[in-house]
Each structure stands twice: as C-alpha cells, then as structure tokens.
Amino acid sequence: MSDAVLVRAGGPIAEVILNNPERHNALSAPVVEGLHRAAAHLALAQDVRVVIVHGGESPAFCSGADLKERAAMTDPEVFATVHRLREAVNAFERLPMPVIAAIHGACFGGGLELALACDIRIAADDARLGLTELQWAVIPGAGGTQRLPRVVGVARAKEMIFTAARLDAAEAERIGLVNRVVPKGRLLEEARALAGRIAEMAPLAARLAKRAIGAGLELGDGLAHEWEAYQAIIPTEDRREGLRAFAEKRKPEYRGR
Numbered sequence: 001m002s003d004a005v006l007v008r009a010g011g012p013i014a015e016v017i018l019n020n021p022e023r024h025n026a027l028s029a030p031v032v033e034g035l036h037r038a039a040a041h042l043a044l045a046q047d048v049r050v051v052i053v054h055g056g057e058s059p060a061f062c063s064g065a066d067l068k069e070r071a072a073m074t075d076p077e078v079f080a081t082v083h084r085l086r087e088a089v090n091a092f093e094r095l096p097m098p099v100i101a102a103i104h105g106a107c108f109g110g111g112l113e114l115a116l117a118c119d120i121r122i123a124a125d126d127a128r129l130g131l132t133e134l135q136w137a138v139i140p141g142a143g144g145t146q147r148l149p150r151v152v153g154v155a156r157a158k159e160m161i162f163t164a165a166r167l168d169a170a171e172a173e174r175i176g177l178v179n180r181v182v183p184k185g186r187l188l189e190e191a192r193a194l195a196g197r198i199a200e201m202a203p204l205a206a207r208l209a210k211r212a213i214g215a216g217l218e219l220g221d222g223l224a225h226e227w228e229a230y231q232a233i234i235p236t237e238d239r240r241e242g243l244r245a246f247a248e249k250r251k252p253e254y255r256g257r
C-alpha cells in the first residue's frame, strides 16, 4: 500500500487510513491511487467483515480534491484525475462488506463523496461536512450529485450543493447525512464498537443485504449524467479562477464563462 493510504487488516475488521496531513487529507494523486489499491485488496479479502475508513492523525477526514495539485493541471489532466477519483469512490461503494466512514474535522467535496460511498457515517463533534464544489466553480464529480439526494432528500441536497454549505456535525445528524455524532476523542472507539457489532452478524448475510440495498438504489445512469456535466465545467474560465482564488486565499470572482 502507498503511505498516503494505509490499510490495517488481519482480522474481521479492516481500517483504511488517509494519510496526507499537510493538506488535511486532500485527495492528491498518491491518496487516490492508495484508495484504489486499498479497495482492490479489500474486495478480495474474504476474512474481512467490516471496513472502517478514517483520517488517522490528520487534522481532517478529507478536505476533498487537492486544489493545489489541480491548479497545475491541463484540462485533459483534470479530466483524467477526476475520472480516476470517481472510480476510486465507486470502488469503495462496490466493496462487498459494510463500510463505515469515521469522520472528523473537514469532510468536504470529494471527501464527503467518499464518505457518501460508505454505508454508514459516524461524525466526531468537530466534523464539518459539505459538497463545496460550487465554491470552486466545479460540481460534485465523484458521485455526490447522485448519492447525497438519496441520503438527505433532493431539496436538501440541492440547497447544500447550490450554496456549498458547510454543515456542523449536529446539523449533519439532524438531516441524516451522518448516523450519529460522538465526542471527537471517542470517534474511533465508537466506529470500532459498531464494526464489532456488525462483525458478530453472519458475514454472508451482511454482504447480501448490502448488495440488495445497493441494487435498489442503482445509480448507473445518474453517475453518467454527472460525469457528462462535469466534463462541461472543465474548460471554463470560472474553474481556473476558483483555483487561483484558493491558492491566493481570496474570494473568487465568477463571470459565468
């Protein structure tokens, strides 16, 4: 495994740990490739009954796409990077066993899209969550436009996405974006306890229940529409302005082109 994503396996509960602390676990290329490797490894791990995804010792679960890395990319590189991120997130949703996201600190953009591809989300009381892509003149491109409405409802998802809202943990729990909020110091303890309860259940039944629930929420066409929409945003001047504004730590000025 790359050291940008660590996998602790070896028993019925495996942990996937994002490890890019300098950028609050932003989804840099090493992190995305580490997620692919972790998902490929776990997809074949017959002895793993539950997976926990968390941000380890970093200040945050995941601050989304690496906007610094992206600022240096050509449009074709952005296309390939976002496609690779989409596939990593989809690979986590396709894991056969239940997956818990244990979220602390920032969980924004692609970071929330990764958490939405997990089956259960537990938030620490310092967590802040949002699909903030429109703040940077892009759209959720890793499944957020499809998974968020199915979790919180269409109107709430639209308000969150259209305003790039950053919800605190209590609000996220209130709308069902997270299953529960726990004191930050107990986040992993709570996630591991829940994983333990799931691991006591019949593993084949847990996998088949996940498969049945997922099949009923089939996202196929929706994900394709999202990808088509994302491609339209890549060549815009506003997208470049968003990346400049992030780097210069200033408010962007969008002109709709």
Ligand SMILES: C/C=C/C(=O)SCCNC(=O)CCNC(=O)[C@H](O)C(C)(C)COP(=O)(O)OP(=O)(O)OC[C@H]1O[C@@H](n2cnc3c(N)ncnc32)[C@H](O)[C@@H]1OP(=O)(O)O
Pocket: 022, 023, 024, 026, 027, 060, 063, 064, 065, 066, 067, 068, 069, 082, 106, 108, 109, 110, 111, 132, 133, 135, 136, 138, 139, 140, 141, 142
């Ligand atoms: C398809 C998917 C699309 C997307 O995901 S779009 C991106 C969505 N993500 C966001 O909107 C979050 C952007 N980042 C922030 O809002 C803030 O940052 C945080 C809330 C995460 C942290 O804020 P604070 O505690 O004030 O620290 P700080 O000085 O802003 O950040 C510390 C260092 O971390 C880097 N960093 C944070 N997030 C990212 C990121 N997403 N990509 C690249 N770098 C990031 C900063 O630049 C800075 O670094 P330096 O100290 O060198 O200035």
